[in-house]
Amino acid sequence: MLSWFTGSKPDHPMADMKRARELVAEMLGQDSLKVLEEATSWLDSVGGTEGFKLDHRLALVDLIDRGAKSHQSKLGQEYLDAPRLQKAYEHRLWNASFGFWKMLGTAYLQCIEQFQAGAPGSGAVKKDLPMMAGRALRALTVQLRWILLRYGLIEERIWRDLGRAYAFAESQGFAGQRAVIYLGQHGESSAQEEFLKALMLVMSSPDSLPPRKLHIAERAVAHFGSRFALQAKATPGCHFFFDLSMHQPPARVHKGMALGPMVRFFGAGDAAQGLRDLVREIGEKDGVPSGVNFGGNFDKETVLSVFAHLAQYWAGKPPLRGKQRRELATRITVVPGFREILRWTEAVMDTSSLEFSDPAASESWIVFNASDGGYGAIVPQVKGDWLRIGSLLGVRPETATACRVGIIRRFIKDRYDQHRVGIQVLGNVALPVQLAAAESISSSGASGQGSPAVLLSAKPDKNGDVAVLMRGGSFTQNKSLHMRVRDKAYLLSPAGLIEGGEDFDWARFKVVKPL
Known part of the structure; x- marks a missing residue:
């Protein structure tokens, strides 16, 4: 009970650093899911034990964090690459990943609180404060990503902790100071950059992106993190705001909004031009440049569609609704x-x-x-x-x-x-039709075996096109079709694929002539 004052070690298996390293090494010998679950348990155990000096507590959190790093990356990729996981396993994978990042963020925030309280060992960690705050903010950003992957409600706790961690960095004078947050490639960052990554991700309308596109958006935000803008006062280009003290999500700047000393204004800054430059480079090279890390292989069209989405929502004015609600x-x-x-x-x-x-x-x-x-x-x-x-x-x-x-x-x-x-x-209708390859039509006008589809247009548009919903993967750009609607038949020429989904192709066809 008096160990905090006497300097004796707390009653915990990781009180001795050598033994702590052995325990973490044993933990890492398991499969990735078990590693993350056990790492979360150790973080919880360390966080709930009194008596650790701050430098020792931080060293333990860092040890567990670094040990689990490759395993959490592996599980994150597995979750993204296998959207049709068995429900029970998907639930366990999500809970393990989110639970780890939540506990990791809590652990770094606890270190910040103890430093602010002047706990024993505070002097020894002063040089590590940029790393400590940067990791706390990054853990909160990853929690946001996991919540968004399930389109869940973002807890008020996350907005509170983002504000607390960044306000701490400002108060200590290192918010914009770049430091090594993690060893390895892309490991250098600042508290301001990590803070802005979280805010810009939320302002990118992630709730309208499917998981793989959401992942690309999150990686694009990380790629441009150092080019986002943050100001204490409203300035051109900073279209969004966040109050460090209000525990509320960021929002667009609007007339009549309450101003105060804890409000920060932010926006895309130079990242908007960087996004345009990257779009041009992808077009010139016909693919994503090797220096851009999206954490996976994605086709050019998918990446460009995400970039177009980001450009819309990073702009000064949000995209307008096409129809009045x-x-x-x-x-x-x-x-x-x-x-x-x-x-x-x-x-x-x-x-x-x-x-x-x-x-x-x-x-x-x-x-x-x-x-x-x-x-x-x-x-x-x-x-x-x-x-x-x-x-x-x-x-x-x-x-x-x-x-x-x-x-x-x-x-x-x-x-x-x-x-x-x-x-x-x-479209404006949904009529069942039969489609068949034009070359299968006999001289009598009868067609061979057709494929069922849905006509989405009551009549051709001004360009003579109609929209058709087809079975996924069946649209071919250079293949004319015979379409039968009730007792009428038409020859269609493909005009383009509007969108391809998991089980459908939504395409445009030009009506060449009735048959």
Whole structure:
């Protein structure tokens, strides 16, 4: 009990540094998931034990942190590369990864608090303060990323701790000082840079990006971290703000906002030009330059689409909604995926049906706003793991008989633990059709075996194009098709792929002529 005053070692297996190294070495001999779970347990144990001098506590946290580094990177990549993991394993992997980063951030924040309190050993760690604050801020950023990968609600604790850690760095005068946060490539940073990475990631509309694109966005934010701008006063180019004391998420600067000494203004700064330069370089080299680390191999089109998204949300004015939204309360019936949509549209078109019944796979969602282009809806309960950004669904308002097709564009969890989604509706109709290769049409006009698809256009647009939803991977740029709608047939020429999803291709075709 009096060890803090007498200088004796606390009653803990890691009180002796040599034994601590042996315990960590034993821990690292297991598979990565167990390593992360055990590392989290050790961090919790060290954090909950009184009597450690601050320099010894920091050394233990650093030892565990460095030991688990390669394992947490491996699990992060596994989670990203295998989106269809078994639910139980995915849950364990996410909990282990998020739990580790949460406990690691807590451990570094505890070291900061003890330094501020003048605990024994404080003098010995003064040279390590930039590293300590930088790691605390980076751990908080990684927690943000794991929450966003599940489109979860970001805890108030994270905004509080971001403000506390950065305010500490400012108070000690090293906020902008670059230091070695971790050994190795890209290990040098500053508290300001780590702080801005977290804030700019949140301001990049991550809730509208699927996991792989979210990962690219997070890596792009990290790549440009040193070029973001931060000011104590509102200045041109700093379109966002964060109050270090309010425990609230960052937001766009607006008229009438409350100002105070703890408000910081930030923005893309030189990173906006850097993003444009990188887009040009990717175009010139026909690929991502080797010096840019995205933590994986991604095709050029995917990377450029993420960069276009970032450019929109880093700009001075946010992208405007294409359609005006109306507040309302109603319900929609939805079905998941291309196959169920085909079944539903075919059933609705079946004139022998005396009434329109909803498919067995359907769910009822609550709509809270709507526009000509889509819906904002609450999902009362997520029944399966199909629901994610980019998911295709059939949609029928409760007052309609025919269904339409939509794509999930936003997915977040609110403070009431409800899932809220933004749905973009595709086209103005959803009619079942049959497609066949044009060369398979016989001289009599009959076609060979066709593939079911969904026509999304009631008539051709001003360019003579119609939109068609096809089975995933079936669109071919130089292959004309024969389309049969009810008792009519048309020759279609491919105009371009609008979007390819997990189970669908959404494409444009020019109507060449009726057959």
